[in-house]
Amino acid sequence: MNYFYTLFNLFSPVVSLSGTPVPRDIPLPLPLPEGVLVVLLVLSFLLHILFVNLMLGGSILTLWAEIRGRKQPEYDLLAREIADTTTVNKSLAVVLGVAPLLTINALYTVFFYSSNALTGTLWISIVPLVTAAFLLLYFHKFTWERYKEKKGFHISINAAAVAVLLLVPLIFLTNINLMLFPERWGEVKGFFSAMVMANVLPRYLHFLCASLAVTGLFLFGYMRRKGYGYEVLKRWYGLAFGASLAQLGLGPLNFFTLPWHAVNWTLVYVFLPGIGFAVTAMVLMWRELKGPKEKLGKLFYPIVIVLTLTVLFMGTARHVYRAAALAPHQENIKKSEIR
Amino acid sequence: MDFPIFHLDLIGNRMLIAFIGILHVMINHALAVGFIPVVTLLEYFGYRKQKYTPEEAGQWDELARKMMFVAFIVTTSIGALTGVGIWFSVALVNPDAIGSLIRVFYGAWFTEWVVFVLEVVFVMIYFLRWKKSNQSPQAKKRHIQFGAFLTVFSWLTVAIIVAILGFMMTPGNWLTNRSFLSGVANPLYIPQLYFRTPLAMMLGGAFALFLVLIFLKKGNIIREKAVSYLSLWLLIWTPVCAVGALLYRAMIPKAMLGNLPTAVATMAFLKWYDSLLEVIIGAAVLSFLVALWGFLKPKRLPRAALIVPLIALFLFLGSFERIREFLRKPFVIGDYMYANGLRVENYPAYKKDGILPHAVYVSTPHVTEENKIEAGKNVFMLACSRCHTLNGVNSVVTKFRNRTAPGDALNADAMKNYIPKMHKVWYYMPPFPGNAAELDALAAFILDADKHPRPLEGAQTEGTSISPAHTVGAVLNKRLKDSGS
Numbered sequence: 007m008n009y010f011y012t013l014f015n016l017f018s019p020v021v022s023l024s025g026t027p028v029p030r031d032i033p034l035p036l037p038l039p040e041g042v043l044v045v046l047l048v049l050s051f052l053l054h055i056l057f058v059n060l061m062l063g064g065s066i067l068t069l070w071a072e073i074r075g076r077k078q079p080e081y082d083l084l085a086r087e088i089a090d091t092t093t094v095n096k097s098l099a100v101v102l103g104v105a106p107l108l109t110i111n112a113l114y115t116v117f118f119y120s121s122n123a124l125t126g127t128l129w130i131s132i133v134p135l136v137t138a139a140f141l142l143l144y145f146h147k148f149t150w151e152r153y154k155e156k157k158g159f160h161i162s163i164n165a166a167a168v169a170v171l172l173l174v175p176l177i178f179l180t181n182i183n184l185m186l187f188p189e190r191w192g193e194v195k196g197f198f199s200a201m202v203m204a205n206v207l208p209r210y211l212h213f214l215c216a217s218l219a220v221t222g223l224f225l226f227g228y229m230r231r232k233g234y235g236y237e238v239l240k241r242w243y244g245l246a247f248g249a250s251l252a253q254l255g256l257g258p259l260n261f262f263t264l265p266w267h268a269v270n271w272t273l274v275y276v277f278l279p280g281i282g283f284a285v286t287a288m289v290l291m292w293r294e295l296k297g298p299k300e301k302l303g304k305l306f307y308p309i310v311i312v313l314t315l316t317v318l319f320m321g322t323a324r325h326v327y328r329a330a331a332l333a334p335h336q337e338n339i340k341k342s343e344i345r
Numbered sequence: 346m347d348f349p350i351f352h353l354d355l356i357g358n359r360m361l362i363a364f365i366g367i368l369h370v371m372i373n374h375a376l377a378v379g380f381i382p383v384v385t386l387l388e389y390f391g392y393r394k395q396k397y398t399p400e401e402a403g404q405w406d407e408l409a410r411k412m413m414f415v416a417f418i419v420t421t422s423i424g425a426l427t428g429v430g431i432w433f434s435v436a437l438v439n440p441d442a443i444g445s446l447i448r449v450f451y452g453a454w455f456t457e458w459v460v461f462v463l464e465v466v467f468v469m470i471y472f473l474r475w476k477k478s479n480q481s482p483q484a485k486k487r488h489i490q491f492g493a494f495l496t497v498f499s500w501l502t503v504a505i506i507v508a509i510l511g512f513m514m515t516p517g518n519w520l521t522n523r524s525f526l527s528g529v530a531n532p533l534y535i536p537q538l539y540f541r542t543p544l545a546m547m548l549g550g551a552f553a554l555f556l557v558l559i560f561l562k563k564g565n566i567i568r569e570k571a572v573s574y575l576s577l578w579l580l581i582w583t584p585v586c587a588v589g590a591l592l593y594r595a596m597i598p599k600a601m602l603g604n605l606p607t608a609v610a611t612m613a614f615l616k617w618y619d620s621l622l623e624v625i626i627g628a629a630v631l632s633f634l635v636a637l638w639g640f641l642k643p644k645r646l647p648r649a650a651l652i653v654p655l656i657a658l659f660l661f662l663g664s665f666e667r668i669r670e671f672l673r674k675p676f677v678i679g680d681y682m683y684a685n686g687l688r689v690e691n692y693p694a695y696k697k698d699g700i701l702p703h704a705v706y707v708s709t710p711h712v713t714e715e716n717k718i719e720a721g722k723n724v725f726m727l728a729c730s731r732c733h734t735l736n737g738v739n740s741v742v743t744k745f746r747n748r749t750a751p752g753d754a755l756n757a758d759a760m761k762n763y764i765p766k767m768h769k770v771w772y773y774m775p776p777f778p779g780n781a782a783e784l785d786a787l788a789a790f791i792l793d794a795d796k797h798p799r800p801l802e803g804a805q806t807e808g809t810s811i812s813p814a815h816t817v818g819a820v821l822n823k824r825l826k827d828s829g830s
Contacts, residue, residue, distance in 0.1 A: 118436075119348050129805075
């Protein structure tokens with residue numbers, strides 16, 4: 007890994023002595039031991055992001071199904087069924103976001119608040135943007151009958167919500183990415199200069215694909231309970247499988263665009279089992295897709311369990327990278343405080 | 346000092362927080378905490394009338410369901426997002442303050458979060474299962490019990506957050522004994538909770554009254570009864586709220602007036618306090634009178650009057666929040682941190698060395714003759730910009746213009762004389778933290794901004810500078826020097 011480190015440092019921005027700030031931390035003790043806060047942060051974030059995935063994936067799939075529904079009416083019913091889940095999932099997505107927000111505030115105060123300020127305009131816009139998206143989702147959900155004859159308009163309400171919901175994660179990712187690299191803070195001039203940093207777009211695509219995979223699996227489970235037939239259910243498996251397949255390409259892209267100074271062996275050790283579980287889940291999905299009709303869904307719970315493990319490992323890896331990226335800065339802060 | 350500075354020079358940073366915060370508290374009180382019990386009661390009326398007047402029963406149930414629909418939509422979108430928005434905005438505007446509060450109140454906010462998650466789940470169940478609950482009396486009964494349960498939960502979220510709000514005004518024993526419990530047990534907790542609860546109930550009733558105006562047309566068989574019952578609800582809670590207000594009012598001066606530095610400041614405060622009190626009393630009386638009218642003569646009450654209690658009570662609430670916000674000033678955390686985010690304990694060092702050498706994100710670590718205007722801008726951003734703008738709301742330039750004869754140029758000496766003393770006149774202002782050179786630079790900057798108006802951008806647009814005194818290189822140098830000596 008040292009070899010990689012040297013090699014890639016040639017290409018990554020060198021941590022400059024004069025351009026890296028050393029702020030002071032808030033002079034009050036952490037409310038809980040650091041390890042406990044880290045566990046809370048990782049777990050509560052994963053729970054939050056699960057519902058964010060379902061909200062985004064659900065609204066995108068509603069859009070797709072309602073458009074198809076203009077020619078094939080059964081898709082319109084399907085769209086309606088998906089939309090019903092989205093408005094519930096979106097409420098949980100927001101409220102579950104508070105715990106990781108609170109915890110990251112406590113754990114990484116100087117880093118998180120600084121990147122907030124540097125991306126402030128778009129960061130605070132999240133509040134009106136998400137509010138608008140939610141109101142549009144409700145408007146869409148409760149006007150299905152009223153705009154039966156004005157389908158184009160009805161679809162465009164949801165399309166507007168989807169457009170906003172696609173923008174918001176990009177703002178989050180830009181901020182959370184910028185937080186990791188205090189050595190770059192001096193260069194940032196507004197949100198867009200932070201958005202184009204190397205790793206943001208690959209992370210964004212990785213997230214979008216995860217949304218589709220998770221929603222595919224969720225809709226399989228949900229619609230099976232509702233008694234939908236083989237064709238519909240198989241489609242959701244297909245989506246989950248296809249999106250996971252794309253992750254095999256996007257995951258490495260995400261990994262290799264990480265600034266390498268914070269890549270370490272621990273990260274690799276956490277990633278490898280994660281990838282192993284992901285591949286296992288895909289094999290199981292493939293067996294479901296190719297298996298006999300009447301056996302469809304037999305492996306659903308094993309798939310859910312294996313994918314949950316994947317997500318736990320990926321979420322942990324995400325934290326391992328963050329900890330490694332921030333470690334030298336935290337060290338400097340500590341050193342400077344002993345004056 | 347330790348964060349790049351976000352700044353909104355048009356509306357001012359305070360306005361951002363105030364707008365989001367007031368919107369949130371209005372929705373929370375009028376559409377959740379005080380509203381859920383009203384909806385549950387209306388649903389209960391419908392249930393009770395099932396036996397004797399089934400045609401009315403359906404109407405009551407439908408009214409309650411429609412009201413809940415409004416609450417459901419608004420609370421799970423604007424309500425939820427303004428709640429998160431408070432976090433976002435305070436972290437942008439005053440990271441030192443919210444960072445400190447979270448270190449102390451993590452447990453309270455985490456508990457609040459758990460209660461809040463459950464509340465959202467319950468709100469969804471309550472609303473989304475409404476139509477199903479009409480299938481049998483047993484299901485209806487369970488649904489109503491669920492509404493009662495939800496009422497308690499909504500109130501719990503307020504009970505927790507009030508501890509934190511009270512703490513910001515009067516940290517009680519926390520300053521000497523920094524524990525979570527001593528923060529929660531601060532002297533304003535019970536009075537504020539006691540005051541806020543009936544106020545929320547009144548707001549919920551007033552909002553329901555407003556919705557009656559929209560949902561029930563004249564001639565509807567339950568319209569008069571609905572107006573009358575909801576008026577009664579308002580009438581019942583008004584005296585409870587009045588007692589709470591008196592209790593709260595009695596506690597505040599004890600907690601706050603001792604902090605005011607001069608007799609002039611105390612008098613200025615009392616004058617202002619009384620003028621806002623007039624608004625509060627006026628609003629309460631107005632809503633009481635309309636409620637009385639609605640209760641006694643529901644048929645005669647004009648439609649337009651139904652909105653009066655809501656507007657009056659929103660004014661009431663707004664004034665109350667303003668008093669609360671004002672009372673804690675000049676501090677953001679009483680006796681610990683000033684509203685500008687600087688800690689009281691650091692003031693002696695700032696006065697001696699200046700604030701610039703201690704600031705991480707400034708382009709000028711010291712004032713020199715060449716960088717004076719730029720240094721003055723940095724002092725302004727560090728010491729003044731949390732409450733003041735350069736050109737917008739509460740602009741410093743305008744403040745000094747107003748103290749100067751029309752047509753005259755601003756006078757730097759007059760400013761330099763005034764700034765170190767202003768906190769004695771305006772009790773809600775923190776003292777100027779910097780040294781003489783910084784005062785000079787600040788005056789030069791304001792003077793220059795008056796002569797040559799220019800925009801002032803925050804870190805969100807123009808990025809941030811890193812002081813050469815606070816870089817990794819500087820820390821290493823210092824360590825090398827220390828180990829050498």
